[in-house]
Amino acid sequence: MRVRGLIAAASLALxxxxxxxxxxxxxxxxxxxxxxxxxxxxxRARQAxxxxxxxxxxxxxxxxxxxxxxxxxxDLGDFQSxxxxxxxxxxxxxxxxxxxxxxxxMAQALSSDGxxxxxxxxxxxxxxxxxxxxxxxxxxxxxxxxxxxxPWQTHLSFSVQPNSNINNGSSERFSTLNYALSKxxxxxxxxxxxxxxxxxxxxxxxxxxxxxxxxxxxxxTRAHDLFFEIDLREFTLSSEAKTLAPDxxxxxxxxxxxxxxxxxxxxxxxxxxxxxxxxxxGHSWYGGxxxxxxxxxxxxxxxxxxxxxxxxxxxxxxRQFGEALPDxxxxxxxxxxxxxxxxGHDLMVNLSFGAAHSPNSDYSYDSVGAAVQFxxxxxxxxxxxxxxxxxxxxxxxxxxxxxxxxxxxxxxxxMTMIFREVDYYGFNPSVTFSASTTDSTVGLYSADRLGVSLxxxxxx
Numbered sequence: 001m002r003v004r005g006l007i008a009a010a011s012l013a014l015x016x017x018x019x020x021x022x023x024x025x026x027x028x029x030x031x032x033x034x035x036x037x038x039x040x041x042x043x044r045a046r047q048a049x050x051x052x053x054x055x056x057x058x059x060x061x062x063x064x065x066x067x068x069x070x071x072x073x074x075d076l077g078d079f080q081s082x083x084x085x086x087x088x089x090x091x092x093x094x095x096x097x098x099x100x101x102x103x104x105x106m107a108q109a110l111s112s113d114g115x116x117x118x119x120x121x122x123x124x125x126x127x128x129x130x131x132x133x134x135x136x137x138x139x140x141x142x143x144x145x146x147x148x149x150x151p152w153q154t155h156l157s158f159s160v161q162p163n164s165n166i167n168n169g170s171s172e173r174f175s176t177l178n179y180a181l182s183k184x185x186x187x188x189x190x191x192x193x194x195x196x197x198x199x200x201x202x203x204x205x206x207x208x209x210x211x212x213x214x215x216x217x218x219x220x221t222r223a224h225d226l227f228f229e230i231d232l233r234e235f236t237l238s239s240e241a242k243t244l245a246p247d248x249x250x251x252x253x254x255x256x257x258x259x260x261x262x263x264x265x266x267x268x269x270x271x272x273x274x275x276x277x278x279x280x281x282g283h284s285w286y287g288g289x290x291x292x293x294x295x296x297x298x299x300x301x302x303x304x305x306x307x308x309x310x311x312x313x314x315x316x317x318x319r320q321f322g323e324a325l326p327d328x329x330x331x332x333x334x335x336x337x338x339x340x341x342x343x344g345h346d347l348m349v350n351l352s353f354g355a356a357h358s359p360n361s362d363y364s365y366d367s368v369g370a371a372v373q374f375x376x377x378x379x380x381x382x383x384x385x386x387x388x389x390x391x392x393x394x395x396x397x398x399x400x401x402x403x404x405x406x407x408x409x410x411x412x413x414x415m416t417m418i419f420r421e422v423d424y425y426g427f428n429p430s431v432t433f434s435a436s437t438t439d440s441t442v443g444l445y446s447a448d449r450l451g452v453s454l455x456x457x458x459x460x
Contacts, residue, residue: 045075082109096131116150159455165200201241330356344377412436
């Protein structure tokens with residue numbers, strides 16, 4: 001019966017395309033609907049448009065014909081009409097299948113019209129209303145297809161984090177006075193009690209990040225990009241912090257930074273490696289006042305090894321032009337190794353080495369660090385788990401607080417839970433538990449921090 005019906009509908013659609021020799025062909029609305037749908041299937045988009053628009057004049061709330069009109073208009077290159085019909089279809093749809101189709105048609109029309117960022121937003125809508133897992137997979141597949149071809153790529157992040165140390169204050173009660181001054185006045189280094197904003201203040205951190213990239217030019221082996229980044233952090237103080245530092249305001253610790261730059265990347269080593277270069281300029285503010293400007297250049301090389309293993313090397317040189325901070329020149333090198341272990345778990349190991357020089361001895365140091373990140377292959381209690389551990393040391397040859405210089409040892413641990421089953425427009429909620437402690441030979445720089453960060457992450 002299905003084959004017979006298709007044959008009859010095909011004959012009807014073809015008959016409409018041939019001028020009648022005598023009386024015009026008369027069709028019922030149901031026959032016109034079948035003919036409009038089949039006209040699309042056999043590639044007669046103009047005929048489908050004529051039939052669909054005739055039915056829409058009769059009934060403007062006919063969602064099915066609204067969607068046929070959108071698809072036909074796109075096939076004809078009339079993207080404005082395609083978007084208009086898809087938008088109306090989205091507004092009028094009352095079943096998930098029609099909502100999904102309307103969102104997909106809007107995304108396709110936008111993408112064909114070169115508006116790929118908006119197309120990605122509509123594909124997220126399609127994923128959100130997908131009636132079946134198969135429909136959801138189709139929306140994700142199309143999203144990735146459009147993303148690769150979109151010269152603009154923008155990643156947004158937002159988190160709320162209760163934090164035991166929003167001002168990076170000391171966890172110690174005492175520290176030493178300026179060594180040279182106290183030695184000259186009293187013949188020895190003297191301790192003093194820390195208070196106010198010098199000690200750790202607890203509160204809540206609100207963080208927003210934007211990372212946007214525009215691809216200037218791309219070939220099969222090379223890409224040139226412009227990029228722009230924003231990092232904003234605002235705070236509120238806890239009642240305990242207000243008691244410890246009654247004159248402090250949360251806005252005193254607000255931090256923001258803007259940066260922009262140019263990057264190039266290219267495939268090398270016969271497809272088994274990738275080289276990257278990046279130049280960046282930026283400015284930061286603290287407490288609403290200018291903090292520093294910086295210029296930074298990075299070179300990196302990746303090696304794609306057998307069995308999915310990857311080795312990355314990078315070298316970064318940075319010049320900080322101080323405003324509230326002193327000038328600082330620094331160099332950092334990183335070596336990172338990634339591989340699968342066990343039953344598909346992701347393992348990342350990083351080693352870093354650095355050096356900084358400044359006219360201010362408190363900003364001149366050598367550093368070394370190591371970090372491990374481990375992501376479980378399978379979810380635990382419906383959540384993906386990622387664990388992290390990092391160790392670092394900064395060695396200051398001299399310090400105004402100590403004749404023996406200064407050493408800071410820092411240990412950080414964190415665990416992130418990503419709830420994949422909670423999906424809203426292709427975003428999943430996440431929770432990160434973090435803790436760190438810095439043990440310094442100068443009490444002023446010893447610090448402990450505990451935090452719980454609530455955020456969102458893109459699911460695809």
